[in-house]
Structures are given as structure tokens and as C-alpha cells.
Amino acid sequence: MDDFSQICFVCSRPKEGMHRHPQVNLPICNDCSGTDAEKQALDDLTEGLAEGFVCGCI
Numbered sequence: 525m526d527d528f529s530q531i532c533f534v535c536s537r538p539k540e541g542m543h544r545h546p547q548v549n550l551p552i553c554n555d556c557s558g559t560d561a562e563k564q565a566l567d568d569l570t571e572g573l574a575e576g577f578v579c580g581c582i
């Protein structure tokens with residue numbers, strides 16, 4: 525069960541030296557931290573949230 529928290533949310537691979545991304549509270553590995561792939565994954569996550577948020581205004 526603990527394995528899930530060891531999987532990077534950007535590359536979806538189990539890696540060593542994971543830490544939690546403060547913005548989304550998900551595990552991310554050092555290889556992905558600060559890369560465009562991280563930004564892309566963040567965009568996908570926050571976009572989904574923003575959509576639900578904006579829906580009421582239209």
C-alpha cells in the first residue's frame with residue numbers, strides 16, 4: 525500500500541529520494557523536479573481543478 529506514495533506523479537515511476545510537491549501534495553522525484561514535465565503535470569492537475577471552479581460563472 526505504501527508503494528503508491530513512492531510513485532512520482534510526473535513520470536509515474538517509483539524512485540528513490542522522493543519528496544512531496546508543496547503545491548499539489550503529491551510525491552515527485554528529483555529527476556522531474558523543476559523540469560518542463562513537472563510544469564505540464566501541474567498544468568493538467570490545476571486545469572482540472574480550475575474547470576470545476578470556473579464552471580459556475582458561465
Ligand SMILES: [Zn+2]
Nearest residue numbers: 532535553556
Ligand atoms: Zn519523476
